Amino acid sequence: MKLTAVIVEDLSVAAEVLQKYCVKSGKVNVLNTFNSIKDALPFLCDQVVDVIFLDVEMPGGTGFELLDSLPYSPQVILTTSKTEYAYNAFEYNVTDFLKKPFTYQRFIDSLGKLKEQSEKKEAEEELSHIYIKSDGKLIRLENDDILYIESMGDYVKFITNEKKIITHNTIKNLTSKINPSVFCKVHRSYIINMNKISDVRENMLYIKGQMIPISKANRSMVMSRLKII
Amino acid sequence: MQTSSTGSFELSNAFDVPFLMEMHDGDLSAISAILSTSSQQIAEEFERCLILAEKGDCSELKRRIHLVKPLWGYCGLPEMQDLYQGLEDFFAQHPSPESMRNRLQLEHSNITAGLHLINTEAYRIHEYLKQPA
Numbered sequence A: 001m002k003l004t005a006v007i008v009e010d011l012s013v014a015a016e017v018l019q020k021y022c023v024k025s026g027k028v029n030v031l032n033t034f035n036s037i038k039d040a041l042p043f044l045c046d047q048v049v050d051v052i053f054l055d056v057e058m059p060g061g062t063g064f065e066l067l068d069s070l071p072y073s074p075q076v077i078l079t080t081s082k083t084e085y086a087y088n089a090f091e092y093n094v095t096d097f098l099k100k101p102f103t104y105q106r107f108i109d110s111l112g113k114l115k116e117q118s119e120k121k122e123a124e125e126e127l128s129h130i131y132i133k134s135d136g137k138l139i140r141l142e143n144d145d146i147l148y149i150e151s152m153g154d155y156v157k158f159i160t161n162e163k164k165i166i167t168h169n170t171i172k173n174l175t176s177k178i179n180p181s182v183f184c185k186v187h188r189s190y191i192i193n194m195n196k197i198s199d200v201r202e203n204m205l206y207i208k209g210q211m212i213p214i215s216k217a218n219r220s221m222v223m224s225r226l227k228i229i
Numbered sequence B: 001m002q003t004s005s006t007g008s009f010e011l012s013n014a015f016d017v018p019f020l021m022e023m024h025d026g027d028l029s030a031i032s033a034i035l036s037t038s039s040q041q042i043a044e045e046f047e048r049c050l051i052l053a054e055k056g057d058c059s060e061l062k063r064r065i066h067l068v069k070p071l072w073g074y075c076g077l078p079e080m081q082d083l084y085q086g087l088e089d090f091f092a093q094h095p096s097p098e099s100m101r102n103r104l105q106l107e108h109s110n111i112t113a114g115l116h117l118i119n120t121e122a123y124r125i126h127e128y129l130k131q132p133a
Helices: A012-025 A037-046 A063-069 A083-091 A104-126 A171-175 A216-224 B017-023 B028-055 B058-074 B078-092 B097-130
Strands: A003-008 A028-034 A051-054 A075-080 A096-099 A129-134 A137-142 A146-152 A155-160 A164-168 A183-187 A190-193 A199-201 A204-207 A210-213 B003-006 B009-012
Touching (some): A003 A012, A003 A037, A012 B028, A037 A063, A051 A063, A075 A083, A083 A096, A096 A104, A129 A164, A146 A210, A171 A190, A183 A210, A190 A204, B009 B097, B028 B097, B058 B078, B058 B097
Parallel strands (some): A003 A028, A003 A051, A051 A075
Antiparallel strands (some): A129 A137, A146 A155, A155 A164, A183 A190, A199 A204, A204 A210, B003 B009
């Protein structure tokens, strides 16, 4: 699928060449081209795009001011003739920095970086939540909302700040499906969110006042994941 | 004039020929168009810059130089882009109106020569493309 893009560039020759590169690549669909921040902002607030090709020094404000005003964070490729902006580019987490004029090959390298970044973002997004079946529907739970998961025989109970959800599953099965950087099996009957532990005492840990046992088999692994200073 | 072959037409080696050919897929009419458009804009902006120097409007002068600076690069003349970068850096130091005028006058002949190169090449391509195949 093609990436949707907007070009924000006050030098018409530069905008035309960039547009031509986008068409030639067959990978980018340019929705619009603007020669000022003032014109680009309403469009970009209304229309979410995958990438903005953004000049820095523009009439009516800098490209960075445009990024500050956007309600979302698209990928950004800065196109400028001034290398001094490299530091700001880093600060704004832009995907790439193209010094004008640039070759088609350099542009293609940038598209490669875009793809890499969006795959990374998708992978992170995928690991940020789970769906569980309950009451005949699929319920989305953000990892950050889950305090711990408790076994109930053939069922498990997801404990969040606001609710408890029971679903048909097992701790053993869940262990291989949850994000291992967030969750940890501490006992055959418990998986906990490592970020929610309030304190640890001997073979117990506490989450929101709830005591959770740590089995002998899991204790050293749990302890190794705590940042003890 | 040294030239570099592109089919039966030879672009002047004063230009970064591989860059121009890559940017436009060897399309001579596209190269000619970008040379003509850029030359016109650079010339117009330079006239504006001379007026701004007379007025002593340093920040607008710097902005104008910055705007057209990459056009030299798009024409395959990176050394002229560097010359403009030097001008931009100079105006960033907020020199006196007299220094501004002097600096522009100093570079005037280089800029005129650069524009002449571009116009000549655009014309050569134009004439070549007019020939029957």
